[in-house]
Amino acid sequence: MSEIRIEKEGVIARVTLSNPGKLNAIDISMWHSLAQRFAELSADQDLRCVIVQGDGGNFAAGADIDEFASVRSNHEQGMAYHTISIAGALDAIAACPHPTIAAINGVCVGGGLEIACACDLRIAALSSRFGIPINKLGFPLAPGELQGLLQLVGKAVALEILLEGRVFDAVEAKDKGLIHRIVDDVHAEARSTANRIAKGAPLAARMNKLLVRRLSLHPAPLTPDELRAAFAFFDSADYREGVRAFIEKRTPDFTGR
Numbered sequence: 001m002s003e004i005r006i007e008k009e010g011v012i013a014r015v016t017l018s019n020p021g022k023l024n025a026i027d028i029s030m031w032h033s034l035a036q037r038f039a040e041l042s043a044d045q046d047l048r049c050v051i052v053q054g055d056g057g058n059f060a061a062g063a064d065i066d067e068f069a070s071v072r073s074n075h076e077q078g079m080a081y082h083t084i085s086i087a088g089a090l091d092a093i094a095a096c097p098h099p100t101i102a103a104i105n106g107v108c109v110g111g112g113l114e115i116a117c118a119c120d121l122r123i124a125a126l127s128s129r130f131g132i133p134i135n136k137l138g139f140p141l142a143p144g145e146l147q148g149l150l151q152l153v154g155k156a157v158a159l160e161i162l163l164e165g166r167v168f169d170a171v172e173a174k175d176k177g178l179i180h181r182i183v184d185d186v187h188a189e190a191r192s193t194a195n196r197i198a199k200g201a202p203l204a205a206r207m208n209k210l211l212v213r214r215l216s217l218h219p220a221p222l223t224p225d226e227l228r229a230a231f232a233f234f235d236s237a238d239y240r241e242g243v244r245a246f247i248e249k250r251t252p253d254f255t256g257r
Helices: 028-043 065-071 075-094 111-118 143-164 170-175 186-199 202-215 224-230 237-248
Strands: 003-009 012-018 049-054 100-104 107-109 121-125 129-131 181-183
Touching (some): 049 111, 075 143, 100 111, 129 170, 170 181
């Protein structure tokens, strides 16, 4: 059963992404739960740091593709899925006033990488793997999700990740600026990092987060027409072929239609 688990150890909270048997793929209930749980953590003034991790040796394998036919099968559903369900979760993580650390091991791709990008610090095991291979599924990255990646790694790297759709190792991820450190024991290092943060002044940490976010460049929002156009792929044959091919475990045959 999929779930978002929360454990608190003093002034440090641990958020665990769990979807056993699916490499912690994030289903729609988990996206909604992430938004709700982070809102609760944000309101807890006693906290000083939040660690986000995956269950069972992986961080997260992106969105749960098995439910696409029921939760994002057309234009309207797809826009709501990305602009409400996913955006709500990512915005809640990014807006959390407490410092956040992504403790990454195993698979960290697609929506899993987006969750990691929404955190303040990213620490990874050498065995971890990264990427956003959605070009093989027949759809682009949603505008709000692209903005987080673009602000983190810049235009050149964002395009490389999206156009090639490769899954790459932790060393390359660090070279690209996706992660801060590669360590042997990611959970021990995340805890040590959280302890160092917790020893600092919490009001200063929160103000640093607020000012960095406020002073970062933000593009003008998309117009309603631009936003709808960004999700026009939901009506394409390529989108349906990509998802069908993934579920059937075969190579997709894209036609550009």
